[in-house]
Amino acid sequence: MEIPFATIERLATYLRCLRHLKDEKIKIISSADLATNTKTSPEQVRKDLSYFGRFGKVGTGYYVGKLAKKIEKILKKRKKWNVCIVGAGSLGSALARYGGFKDSGYNVVALFDNNPEKIGTKIGDAEIYDVKLLPEIVHEKKIDILALTVPKHALPGLKELLESSKVKGILNFVPLSLHLKTRRKAAVLDVDLAQKMYILSYLISNKEEQV
Amino acid sequence: MEIPFATIERLATYLRCLRHLKDEKIKIISSADLATNTKTSPEQVRKDLSYFGRFGKVGTGYYVGKLAKKIEKILKKRKKWNVCIVGAGSLGSALARYGGFKDSGYNVVALFDNNPEKIGTKIGDAEIYDVKLLPEIVHEKKIDILALTVPKHALPGLKELLESSKVKGILNFVPLSLHLKTRRKAAVLDVDLAQKMYILSYLISNKEEQV
DNA sequence: TCCTGTGAAGCAATTCACAGCT
DNA sequence: AGCTGTGAATTGCTTCACAGGA
Structure with missing residues (x-):
């Protein structure tokens, strides 16, 4: 069915x-x-x-x-899932600290960034790695899900690294549709925060019900 | 139609x-x-x-x-909308700094918190106010939309303040359904980040298509 | 020929209504 | 009596298929 x-x-x-x-x-x-x-x-x-x-x-x-x-x-078939966050800016850091993930069995085990000052530091238990290491650390730490929180302009330069990383799912916060041409396609969920604002203002202007 | x-x-x-x-x-x-x-x-x-x-x-x-x-x-009928953020934790701060809102005409004009150390400080152009001032500052600054980013346990104590604040829309990041009994009901959009994780892991386990 | 705009058809999701268990 | 589980009915969304304009 x-x-x-x-x-x-x-x-x-x-x-x-x-x-x-x-x-x-x-x-x-x-x-x-x-x-x-x-x-x-x-x-x-x-x-x-x-x-x-x-x-x-x-x-x-x-x-x-x-x-x-x-x-x-x-x-979720399995109890525990490993998650990484690509882009250790303010949104990425906030997600890393967000308690709701851990409560639900989603553990943030690594972050990635290209800023040398951030690389090597930690947020909670999770270390920030050089984004170039993405594919191998995904493999090493058995990461299932990747949350993408880089700025829009950084996305094109990242596509290749993403495609060669064997994650199974991507939570995409970048306000661009993500099209990967990997054989075993990862599931992609787009989350667009500005979109929510537009929807809200539409609902407000049209005095609709709660959604 | x-x-x-x-x-x-x-x-x-x-x-x-x-x-x-x-x-x-x-x-x-x-x-x-x-x-x-x-x-x-x-x-x-x-x-x-x-x-x-x-x-x-x-x-x-x-x-x-x-x-x-x-x-x-x-x-959005109007060009500019004023937004405030209730809960200046890491997620709230990240939203305040998030460029995507301003680009789309949604200006974060105030934050609210109950932590005295945060009150009075600024994130970008927006000041952090005592959450007790919520209703009057909403009025004063003509705030249309409220983003709710407080921790779960803080929500019950906040309901009254929210109900007496005349915002038109609420973007709710708290993982609880928000039921307000205001006369002129505000539009509420729930955004649940952990929910997205569950959906992803379902999609992964069932090897479905992109969504 | 190419591409939009749109009634009509088809399909999918929701709601109805009730059988059946406790 | 109360509440679940579910075929059947209905509603509503999407896709089809094509008319008509550039």
């Missing part, structure tokens, strides 16, 4: 919510309550989950801890 | 691409080329634009500069 991409996005949101409920010591939740907390509908919650199994208890709801574990398993 | 939300998201992406083409001195682009650069289809590009008018020249394509201006007008 073909699973809608929107379902995957929502699963991640459900998981975030379940984590929070767990912290609050809430043990059971209904699809209705999970829906209000994640800005969707109860049917949507049930349908999304039904693609992967039957996790609920009829007449009761879902056990928070159990469901969280199930969704976690669906989204 | 009801315009799909996905269309709005894509328009912002087209705009980003057009800006880039303009920098490269490219004057004309076809829907096919715009599509490859933004990971969509030519029909989709044309359909998206057709919701708002007829901007192309049959047999030729679109004038890059002209189209960029049109899309800009669609997404």
